[in-house]
Amino acid sequence: MIPAIKIDQVHKYFGALHALKGVDMSIEQGEFFALLGPNGAGKSTLINLLGGLLRPTSGKLAVMGFDVLGQYRQARHALGVVPQELVFDPFFNVREMLRFQAGYFGRGPENDAWVDEIIECLGLTDKAHTNMRKLSGGMKRRALIAQALAHKPPVLVLDEPTAGVDVELRQTMWEFIKRLNREGHTIILTTHYLEEAETLCSRVAMMKQGEIIALDSTKNLLDRFPGKNLRLKLGGLALPQSLHAMLRGQENGEYMLALNEVTQVEFVLAELRKANIAVEDMQLIEADLEDVFVDLVGRA
Amino acid sequence: MNLIGSRFRGSWTLFKKEILRFWRVVFQTVAAPVMTALLYLLIFSQVLGSRVQVHGVDYTAFLIPGLIMMSMLQNAFANTSSSLIQSKVMGNIIFVLLTPLSYLELFLAFLAASIIRGLVVGIGIYLVAIIFIDLPMVHPWIILAFAVLGCALLGAFGIVAGIWAEKFDQMSAFQNFVIMPLSFLSGVFYSIHSLPPFWQAVSHFNPFFYMIDGFRYGFFGVGDISPFVSLAVVGGSFFGLSLLTLSMLKSGYRLRG
Numbered sequence: 001m002i003p004a005i006k007i008d009q010v011h012k013y014f015g016a017l018h019a020l021k022g023v024d025m026s027i028e029q030g031e032f033f034a035l036l037g038p039n040g041a042g043k044s045t046l047i048n049l050l051g052g053l054l055r056p057t058s059g060k061l062a063v064m065g066f067d068v069l070g071q072y073r074q075a076r077h078a079l080g081v082v083p084q085e086l087v088f089d090p091f092f093n094v095r096e097m098l099r100f101q102a103g104y105f106g107r108g109p110e111n112d113a114w115v116d117e118i119i120e121c122l123g124l125t126d127k128a129h130t131n132m133r134k135l136s137g138g139m140k141r142r143a144l145i146a147q148a149l150a151h152k153p154p155v156l157v158l159d160e161p162t163a164g165v166d167v168e169l170r171q172t173m174w175e176f177i178k179r180l181n182r183e184g185h186t187i188i189l190t191t192h193y194l195e196e197a198e199t200l201c202s203r204v205a206m207m208k209q210g211e212i213i214a215l216d217s218t219k220n221l222l223d224r225f226p227g228k229n230l231r232l233k234l235g236g237l238a239l240p241q242s243l244h245a246m247l248r249g250q251e252n253g254e255y256m257l258a259l260n261e262v263t264q265v266e267f268v269l270a271e272l273r274k275a276n277i278a279v280e281d282m283q284l285i286e287a288d289l290e291d292v293f294v295d296l297v298g299r300a
Numbered sequence: 301m302n303l304i305g306s307r308f309r310g311s312w313t314l315f316k317k318e319i320l321r322f323w324r325v326v327f328q329t330v331a332a333p334v335m336t337a338l339l340y341l342l343i344f345s346q347v348l349g350s351r352v353q354v355h356g357v358d359y360t361a362f363l364i365p366g367l368i369m370m371s372m373l374q375n376a377f378a379n380t381s382s383s384l385i386q387s388k389v390m391g392n393i394i395f396v397l398l399t400p401l402s403y404l405e406l407f408l409a410f411l412a413a414s415i416i417r418g419l420v421v422g423i424g425i426y427l428v429a430i431i432f433i434d435l436p437m438v439h440p441w442i443i444l445a446f447a448v449l450g451c452a453l454l455g456a457f458g459i460v461a462g463i464w465a466e467k468f469d470q471m472s473a474f475q476n477f478v479i480m481p482l483s484f485l486s487g488v489f490y491s492i493h494s495l496p497p498f499w500q501a502v503s504h505f506n507p508f509f510y511m512i513d514g515f516r517y518g519f520f521g522v523g524d525i526s527p528f529v530s531l532a533v534v535g536g537s538f539f540g541l542s543l544l545t546l547s548m549l550k551s552g553y554r555l556r557g
Contacts (some may be wrong), residue, residue, distance in 0.1 A: 088392055089392045091321050092320075103309055104395075104400075106307065
């Protein structure tokens with residue numbers, strides 16, 4: 001099957017800045033894929049290259065087998081992009097904007113039923129005739145998702161879609177996006193909320209400074225990180241010096257220690273006993289995507 | 301709409317959106333320029349109307365075609381330039397750039413909408429002016445040709461300015477230091493034959509002069525130069541500017557990095 005996205009040795013320079021350094025990646029049709037990385041890693045640059053908002057310095061990108069430069073019409077038909085910024089046209093209401101957006105892609109009145117459906121599914125029915133200017137931030141975000149979907153693209157890219165969005169809206173939105181994925185849409189997500197990527201995405205790419213530093217299934221990435229975290233409550237007492245090398249964080253009198261393997265628990269307890277410190281509470285926690293991310297980004 | 305296949309629906313949609321965009325603020329985009337032109341007409345006709353004749357035509361009547369053309373040109377320019385600069389500054393330009401519209405389709409849609417806005421303003425001024433002044437129309441086709449070509453030229457100029465400018469301040473400089481002087485010094489309020497020889501020669505380098513003189517010729521059958529020379533200059537300028545605009549859109553200059 002033709003991959004939904006194929007990125008082949010893509011370099012992008014902005015003047016002297018080498019923003020993307022030979023990125024190679026393939027995303028299969030129907031995948032729910034996460035693109036993670038700190039600010040400035042090159043995620044948005046990669047998305048803008050796919051959407052034709054930027055042009056690569058070298059290399060090739062294809063959407064559903066269509067080259068984004070040579071076959072830009074077909075490639076853009078296949079792609080919907082939800083931008084990170086809350087951008088909108090202040091002259092029009094939600095329904096008008098969606099109809100215009102579909103119209104740019106050659107879709108006419110026959111597409112109105114789909115427009116109505118996305119308006120309803122994203123909880124925008126009450127706001128369909130409201131000017132974009134008058135929508136709250138969360139509503140604008142929904143409208144942006146609706147706009148990206150207006151022409152029914154098989155591939156949907158969401159660039160930080162839940163930034164600044166309340167929990168309730170986030171859940172409604174993900175239910176709808178999951179439904180689209182079940183119906184066969186390929187979803188590519190960039191997010192700072194790593195738990196979202198862990199819950200939703202079957203595969204993850206991690207980027208740092210314009211390079212892919214990890215690309216694997218979410219499960220493999222988590223398995224690759226054998227470590228666990230140990231949370232300790234010591235009744236306000238200080239952690240012994242010998243355990244400071246393992247310290248990952250400290251909050252509200254609780255210490256979070258990073259363990260390479262479970263057997264290190266014994267060592268920790270021994271050191272606490274040696275220092276005459278009684279453990280008030282203790283919890284062993286599985287590593288999550290955030291641990292993998294911090295580890296890989298820190299190492300790369 | 302059924303007559304227009306889905307291949308053309310994209311540019312048709314952008315055209316419709318651009319029309320609706322200026323129509324939503326019709327007081328600002330149509331009524332205001334009509335009012336301004338009528339104020340010019342009122343003041344100049346009161347001061348000079350009964351005493352001055354140009355090319356054997358009463359000054360008030362002479363003034364009307366120039367005011368109509370100047371307003372059409374300024375508004376055609378404003379339509380494309382303001383649409384592009386606003387979308388760029390607000391970021392919503394991406395909704396157009398992410399679509400499969402080609403650079404030619406973008407050009408045609410923006411241009412056609414600017415011509416419509418220019419014509420709507422021009423017709424508005426004409427309809428109000430003829431209530432008060434008897435205005436002949438000797439060559440209607442020449443009037444139409446200059447109106448459409450003039451609006452197209454300034455519409456294309458607006459696209460260039462809208463792409464080039466990155467701030468409202470730059471756009472304002474373009475409007476105040478290029479468009480306004482060119483339109484005011486083009487013979488809207490006078491015949492260039494009333495100027496000293498040096499300024500007459502300078503006027504021949506101003507494309508606005510040819511648009512206004514040709515347009516006025518359509519009404520009265522007289523002008524400072526042959527309407528066919530004017531048509532050739534305006535047509536040539538439009539062709540050259542269109543090539544520049546298309547090359548900017550094709551290369552993605554200041555639109556696609």
